[in-house]
Amino acid sequence: MTDSSSEDEVEDDESPTDCTFEERAVQSIDDVARFARSLARNDDDADDLVQETYLRAFRGRHTWREGADMRRWLFTICKNVFLRSMERKRDVVSLDDAGDEAIAAARLHNEMVQAGEADLFDRIDVGPAIVSAIHDLPPVYRPVVVLVDMEGYNYEDAAAALEIPVGTVRSRLFRARRQLQEALREHARDAGFGGARLNLGGSA
């Protein structure tokens, strides 16, 4: 398999067409870096992954089709470089009903309402906690969250970029979101947020 194996399948790019290949490629570097961090375990490894991705993209630039989605092409290369570096695929996820994860998320929300924690997004800056929580997710969950929740991919495009079924994207994404919310709840509690002072659903 080549690094650019999915190149021909990507949708047309909406970026201006008067840029060179190199200029276009570098425009996506923040996105590729976020994706690389979702795969790698630390920032140094992620930087190496980004560098190797761009090296391979540069070498394979003749295979990039003008008008194709550059960002998605780079994501695919990045993922392939990562998988090759791991020398094995970690692709084991049970196929629980994704809808049950939504039910579980609603249940967690109910618990947070009871504990006076439900408005934490309005009251504290959870950005750093989210970044940390994403980093702590299981490796198979991280790239799905980054592609869908950060880069705005729909399920089908994320599945294509990661070369996994759409159903797997959904199940991993929903489960990851619940884990993120549980981590944010812990963060809120550590920050002294919520508790009895705001408990509107008390036992009185």
Added chain:
Amino acid sequence: MLDCRATVRRLWDYLDHELTPAEVKEVNEHLARCELCPPHFEFERAFLAAVRKAREERGASAAVCDRVRYILGLSAAPTSDQNPQHE
């Protein structure tokens, strides 16, 4: 008509714009007449917005930007030990 459980099962697909127009209509109809479900949807919408906002904190490092720009021939070689192993 959807009940609460069936509506909440569609929560993520709804917020991710992955439902068909007919499915969206069913969820909207339930939300319009239910007092319990809308807060769940509003909470998860706020959660997704917070994750999206956190994206801004995760761009490429300056070091790797320099290395990639060099690889692409858009700048001179990075200094010191930042040189990529360019074949």
